[in-house]
Every structure is written in structure tokens, then in C-alpha cells.
Amino acid sequence: MQFIKKYLSLIVLLISVVTILSGLTQVVAPGFVLGVIGAEVNATSAHFFGIVGMFMALFGALMVHNIYAVQTSPVTVFWCGIQKLGAFVAVSLGVFNGVFSVLAMGVAIFDLFSAGIFFFFIKTIKDT
Known part of the structure; x- marks a missing residue:
């Protein structure tokens, strides 16, 4: 179990760093990111x-x-997983409603994958 937790922690860390960097990119250059995902x-x-x-x-x-x-707090991981799940729903609805191009589904799928990883990570925290 320690082997799984070690690499799962690394994956969660990488997802979190990507989330920080993409969020900061949206803060600094929101028009650029909106243009990339085909939004007005x-x-x-x-x-x-x-x-x-x-x-x-x-x-x-x-x-x-x-x-x-x-x-590591499982409650914190849970709420970060809920944020990722919410992002998946929001971006998917944006694509469905024509706000974003279909390219934005890549972002949505990454968020759904991330939510799944976070929820699985909770189990490894409780098992240790």
C-alpha cells in the first residue's frame, strides 16, 4: 500500500500544480485562455x-x-475533488450550450479524471 500511496501522492501533486498553473494563467491572461477554448x-x-x-x-x-x-486531511481532498467534479460539470455544460468549443472537453475530461484520482486518494489516506 505504501508503494501505491507514494506514486498516487505524486500524481495528486502533479494535478494540483497543473491546477495552480492553469488557474494563474486564467488570472493573468483570461482573454487568451478564453480564445483557446473558443469562447467569446x-x-x-x-x-x-x-x-x-x-x-x-x-x-x-x-x-x-x-x-x-x-x-493529510481526507476532508480537504474531498472538497478539492468536489471542485474538480464541479469544474467538469461546468465546462461540459459550457460546451453543450455552445459557450465553449468542443476543444474545452479536454479540460473537462482532465477535471473528471482528477476528481476520480482525488476520491481514490482519500481511500489511501484512510488506509494508513
Whole structure:
């Protein structure tokens, strides 16, 4: 079990770092990211997309902090997993409603995968 936890922790850490970096990118260059995923870019959409990026960065940082804490909190992992699940639903609805291009489904699938990994990670925390 220690072997699985070691590599699972690394995967969770990588997902969290990607979440931080992509969130910060949305904060700094929301118009660029909106353009990449095929959304309309205007002052309002860029502003709110930047706010979403801030929360992504915060949840990613929370997970990194949690991984390096003396004791990893399953509650924190759960809520970070819920954030990832919520992001999957939100982006998928955006694609379904024509707000984002189908390219954004790559982001949604990554978030769904991440949520699954986080929820599995909870089990490894409780088993130790």
C-alpha cells in the first residue's frame, strides 16, 4: 500500500500544480485562455474567467499544502475533488450550450479524471 500511496501522492501533486498553473494563467491572461477554448472574449467574460482562475489556483495550492502537511486531511481532498467534479460539470455544460468549443472537453475530461484520482486518494489516506 505504501508503494501505491507514494506514486498516487505524486500524481495528486502533479494535478494540483497543473491546477495552480492553469488557474494563474486564467488570472493573468483570461482573454487568451478564453480564445483557446473558443469562447467569446469581452471585458465581462475575461473578468469572471479570471475570478474562476483565482479559485482554481487556490484549490490547487490547498491540495499541495495538504499533501505536505504532517497529516493529510481526507476532508480537504474531498472538497478539492468536489471542485474538480464541479469544474467538469461546468465546462461540459459550457460546451453543450455552445459557450465553449468542443476543444474545452479536454479540460473537462482532465477535471473528471482528477476528481476520480482525488476520491481514490482519500481511500489511501484512510488506509494508513
